[in-house]
Amino acid sequence: MLIFPQKQCDDPFPFFYPFLLMLLGLFSLYFFTKWQFNPRSNKKLPPSPPKLPILGNLHQLSTLAHRSFESLGRKYGWPVMLLHFANRPVIIIQSAEAAMEIMKTHDLAFANRPHTYVQRRLFYNLKDVLMAPYGEYWKKLKSICVLHLLSNKRVQSFQFIRNEETYLLMKKIKSCSSSGSPVNLSEMLKSLNNDVICRSTFGRKYSEGEDGKKFLRLLTELMHLLGRISIGSYIPCLSWIDSVTGFEAKVDKVATELDRFLDQVIQEHQNDNGEGREDFVDILLKIYYDETTGASIDTDNIKGIILNILAGGTDSTTATLVWAMTGLLRHPIVMNKLQNEVREILGDKQDINDDDLAKMHYLKAVVKETLRYHTPVPILAREAREDVEVMGYEVAAGTMVLINAWAIGRDPESWDEPEKFKPEINIKGLDSELIPTGVGRRSCPGTTFAMANIELVLANLLQKFDWELPRGMKTEDLDTIERPGGTVHRKNPLFAVATQCYF
Numbered sequence: 001m002l003i004f005p006q007k008q009c010d011d012p013f014p015f016f017y018p019f020l021l022m023l024l025g026l027f028s029l030y031f032f033t034k035w036q037f038n039p040r041s042n043k044k045l046p047p048s049p050p051k052l053p054i055l056g057n058l059h060q061l062s063t064l065a066h067r068s069f070e071s072l073g074r075k076y077g078w079p080v081m082l083l084h085f086a087n088r089p090v091i092i093i094q095s096a097e098a099a100m101e102i103m104k105t106h107d108l109a110f111a112n113r114p115h116t117y118v119q120r121r122l123f124y125n126l127k128d129v130l131m132a133p134y135g136e137y138w139k140k141l142k143s144i145c146v147l148h149l150l151s152n153k154r155v156q157s158f159q160f161i162r163n164e165e166t167y168l169l170m171k172k173i174k175s176c177s178s179s180g181s182p183v184n185l186s187e188m189l190k191s192l193n194n195d196v197i198c199r200s201t202f203g204r205k206y207s208e209g210e211d212g213k214k215f216l217r218l219l220t221e222l223m224h225l226l227g228r229i230s231i232g233s234y235i236p237c238l239s240w241i242d243s244v245t246g247f248e249a250k251v252d253k254v255a256t257e258l259d260r261f262l263d264q265v266i267q268e269h270q271n272d273n274g275e276g277r278e279d280f281v282d283i284l285l286k287i288y289y290d291e292t293t294g295a296s297i298d299t300d301n302i303k304g305i306i307l308n309i310l311a312g313g314t315d316s317t318t319a320t321l322v323w324a325m326t327g328l329l330r331h332p333i334v335m336n337k338l339q340n341e342v343r344e345i346l347g348d349k350q351d352i353n354d355d356d357l358a359k360m361h362y363l364k365a366v367v368k369e370t371l372r373y374h375t376p377v378p379i380l381a382r383e384a385r386e387d388v389e390v391m392g393y394e395v396a397a398g399t400m401v402l403i404n405a406w407a408i409g410r411d412p413e414s415w416d417e418p419e420k421f422k423p424e425i426n427i428k429g430l431d432s433e434l435i436p437t438g439v440g441r442r443s444c445p446g447t448t449f450a451m452a453n454i455e456l457v458l459a460n461l462l463q464k465f466d467w468e469l470p471r472g473m474k475t476e477d478l479d480t481i482e483r484p485g486g487t488v489h490r491k492n493p494l495f496a497v498a499t500q501c502y503f
């Protein structure tokens with residue numbers, strides 16, 4: 001038995017200890033009452049990995065954030081995890097069930113998007129449709145997109161553009177195939193999509209001439225800046241770094257030059273006698289001048305929407321097409337099956353129309369599988385407009401919420417063998433598990449436009465050519481390395497050889 005030595009009563013302040021005890025008691029009572037009656041304190045927060053002062057969890061993220069979120073989530077909190085980007089709380093959502101709570105059950109509460117200085121500067125102080133906060137103003141812009149610019153009818157009316165541009169691409173590939181040299185599919189598909197989107201938006205292409213090239217360079221820079229993280233947006237005390245590294249100046253330069261270009265385009269359209277076919281700028285100008293529609297918009301809205309269409313339209317469509325061809329070249333059995341479907345449905349017919357595409361079910365399954373396996377926009381960003389409970393966790397108003405669509409598409413809870421590229425598993429279309437273009441109010445209005453282009457180009461590529469990898473390359477040699485960014489492309493360009501031509 002341990003005997004503690006008795007404390008000698010030679011303390012000069014014998015009244016001090018009871019006083020200290022009383023003080024401690026009062027403090028405990030104060031904090032206990034505060035904890036009990038503070039409505040926020042006993043709310044359950046999602047699990048979180050340990051974080052560092054100042055940085056929070058930023059040091060745990062690689063440039064491919066969707067992959068970092070998945071591995072951190074599996075270790076620290078699945079399917080809902082709390083991270084800190086510096087001192088900003090960010091909720092990461094990684095299962096279909098949790099994503100549906102955000103985008104369906106609480107769609108209205110999560111109808112805002114988080115934004116940084118970069119988006120504000122590039123998108124006319126959020127006067128565009130992609131970044132505008134939820135409200136009457138955003139509703140007006142979104143309905144213009146859905147009803148006037150990207151409706152089924154409008155997408156059909158642009159069929160001649162898709163046909164003409166696809167035909168030009170086929171001719172280009174044919175001329176390369178005669179020499180047996182590999183074609184750079186990444187480059188060709190990017191230029192096709194730029195041409196389709198520029199003709200739909202401006203009524204002309206910008207792939208030739210100095211002006212055109214400069215504009216396409218600006219567009220590439222816009223996408224690059226949107227995909228970069230500005231340090232100052234998350235750690236305000238380090239915002240000087242963005243200025244010293246020239247990042248801020250670069251954003252300003254690109255924003256100013258794009259604005260000048262768009263002003264010129266609008267001016268040209270205003271001077272035009274309007275006899276040609278209607279493009280997006282014509283439609284937006286009509287709404288601008290028409291006071292009876294009640295949808296009054298200004299020129300910043302027009303320019304913001306155009307930039308959204310250019311940014312959203314070209315990059316994600318190109319990435320999907322390039323990844324689809326990557327998947328097919330890596331899986332010759334799938335390529336063969338798709339080629340048989342396309343050729344059986346078309347017979348000798350060379351021009352492919354929407355009715356033909358509607359019959360190509362395996363083609364649709366291949367596109368869906370590409371969106372699942374190589375999700376082009378892997379992370380969907382939303383912001384809470386009010387305090388909400390999600391999967392039993394508290395999410396406070398203003399919290400950034402990132403939905404990892406890529407991880408949801410590879411969740412073994414939802415998919416058999418999710419690590420394999422297998423269009424057959426996609427044939428039934430598990431809708432809530434496949435959310436590459438979002439769900440709910442803020443979902444993508446350009447899906448029909450994108451799919452019409454993707455399906456037409458793929459069907460043509462497979463009907464008119466047989467494909468192989470460049471000489472000496474095996475299917476397993478073809479890499480799938482991703483390039484970081486808001487839209488995830490292949491890091492290395494995709495080269496393939498069109499061995500046989502059938503037109």
Ligand code: HEM
Binds near residue numbers: 316
């Ligand atoms: C395969 C191609 C495409 C993919 C994967 C894609 C993906 C997405 C995603 C994930 C979102 C966010 C959805 C959400 O938060 O719920 C989005 C929004 C948007 N997309 Fe797309 N997109 C594609 C094509 C297009 C095209 C062709 C256009 C225009 C011509 C377009 C215009 C937009 C716009 C304007 C928004 C913002 C909508 C809003 O905030 O209300 N997208 N897209």
